[in-house]
Amino acid sequence: MKLFDSELNIMEILWNEGDTSAKRIAEITKKNVDWSKTTTYTVIKRCLDKGAIERREPNFICHALVTREQAQEHETTELINKMYNGAPDRLIASLLGQKRLSIEEISRLKRLIDSME
Numbered sequence: 001m002k003l004f005d006s007e008l009n010i011m012e013i014l015w016n017e018g019d020t021s022a023k024r025i026a027e028i029t030k031k032n033v034d035w036s037k038t039t040t041y042t043v044i045k046r047c048l049d050k051g052a053i054e055r056r057e058p059n060f061i062c063h064a065l066v067t068r069e070q071a072q073e074h075e076t077t078e079l080i081n082k083m084y085n086g087a088p089d090r091l092i093a094s095l096l097g098q099k100r101l102s103i104e105e106i107s108r109l110k111r112l113i114d115s116m117e
Helices: 005-017 022-033 037-050 068-083 088-097 103-116
Strands: 053-056 061-064
Touching: 005 022, 005 037, 005 053, 005 061, 005 068, 022 037, 022 061, 037 053, 068 088
Parallel strands: none
Antiparallel strands: 053 061
């Protein structure tokens, strides 16, 4: 499921806070991104329509149906397909070419690769 940046703002709140009332989400978005209550409720509705969240009563409690990891996996797959012709090794090469890694970071990457074999 494709989540746009505005929808990810709502999801981030739910992932960080857990189940949260729409009213509280509106308070947080007002403070963090200066959204009006109407804007927040519109984005919540889009998330509901997509099946990313569900509404629980009483008090219009929003519950995330998509995990952060699922959203990350989707976004990563989309990036790899769009920018790297579906080749994850090209993404890794691009990332590694931009930064000098510490010995600890290299060790973590080696362990990760070893665990995938």
